[in-house]
Amino acid sequence: MVTIRLHNSKTRKKEDFAPIDPENVRMYVCGPTVYDRAHLGNARPVVVFDVLFRLLRHVYGADHVTYVRNFTDVDDKINARAREMQAAGDARDLNTIIRALTDETIDWFHQDMDALGAARPTREPRATEYIGQMIAMIGTLIDRGCAYVEQGHVLFDVHSYREYGALSGRSLEDMIAGARVETAPYKRDPMDFVLWKPSSGDEPGWPSPWGRGRPGWHIECSAMADELLGAEFDIHGGGLDLQFPHHENEIAQSCCAHPDAGFARYWMHNEMVQVEGKKMSKSLGNFFTVRDLLEQGWPGEVIRFVMLSTHYRKPMDWTEEKAKQAEIILRKWFDHLKNSHLDLSVDSLTRYTMEPCVVPDQMIIRALADDLNTAAAISRLHELAKRNDYESINAFLGSMVLLGLIGPKTEIDLLSLSGVGWLGTYDPQLEKKVVRLLFDRQDARKRKDFSRADEIRDALLSAGIVIEDRPDGPEWHVGPNFDPAKLEGLE
């Protein structure tokens, strides 16, 4: 069995990964707060940990990995967004709006992440379904003297956990020196954080021993991880920006609630996303969602490829140039598969994804096992794609499937017919027209009427259709500048 090595944020070292129970490898990844479309930054951990999920399934068996990614559907940002909607004329009560808003956002999230080829986690718990577990854990923390009640709030006492700050490598003194901490009157120490807070009448709230209220931000992950994965599990992941305070606080809560367990053994953090070399932010105007990119015409596979071409622990810069390059490479690779006469039907791709019936390349497995070196894996894909023997082609397909660069959502079955599937605009009439024009061109070439032949070729080219004259006749596919309108007047 391959030994997976992972960079553990907790120790700041690359370590051999040994699961607690190889029969059930357990991973928790922090999911989105659901009040808006997922932006590119939300997508990175989804893709990164999807690759890890796939690798773990490959190594330990598809039925021996439990991957939990939560939806945070109770949060002040959600409340704020719902109030905005009310202010804009939405007559429904706040809780109804919130339910509709979070439901819709979860639906969007699924659509967008599906487009990126991310497999659904084993479990996707919503925070609001685990309020009982949160209240129980908060109660335990109070009983153990790690939390206190003050003015309707329950706060975690950071001084009760000796290791506080270990994950992010900072001491309480350092943090206070930063002096940008909110000092609420109900806090004993500025670094203490909220476990439970009171809700006003119209806000979402649940009855608790401390009055009607709602959970603080961090307790949900501790409670859900505990409920679904146990007090101690293998991997906990998320964006680097969550390392402090979110993950630090999760550790404090979970370890104080279960002093005999160690919570997550391996902590993994992906670096942030940048856009054209700059931090993605609303104020810089370079903030965009996955949906924006999809609507601009970038296939999900292209976005995923760009993500995978940078190692997850380095900042990933999204640039137009990279996306273009990724598209060129993927087109080439899909063309290679298309010409390989493998079964690429949706049914088969579904099967390849669910069962290991196409075997990925060993060097790619080794690259991924080395702390998810996706860039090295891509480099190997280039090598495999150059070869035309049966073994290489199968290893190539198996690796593409493993990396999620091809799957049931990829419209390669259409691609294999005509090439139009890439843009999701498959049109039988168009295909007939192109085939007819190609036939005319062949005819003209036979008659050595090259001006007519070139005229047809140039016309097709200007419509974004690329012709390839192969020894066994012309092939065609849709290029990046496809514009079916330009074929209109052509006969």
Added chain:
RNA sequence: GGCGGGUUGGCGGAGAGGUUACGCAGCGGAUUGCAAAUCCGUGUAGACCGGUUCGAUUCCGGUACCCGCCUCCA
């Protein structure tokens, strides 16, 4: 102020103490009616200054610059 990360050839981007990363672009060639596509060949880069070493882009120290977190954030 505290903590952390980065700096590789025209561009993107890895690994490894000493042997070609890889891709894109470029250049040369094959092929082609001309192209496209494809194939073959081609690039000795590692911010700066020291140190360790037979040998460092790879290890150690320093300098410069860039970036992130410390506040909601993936």
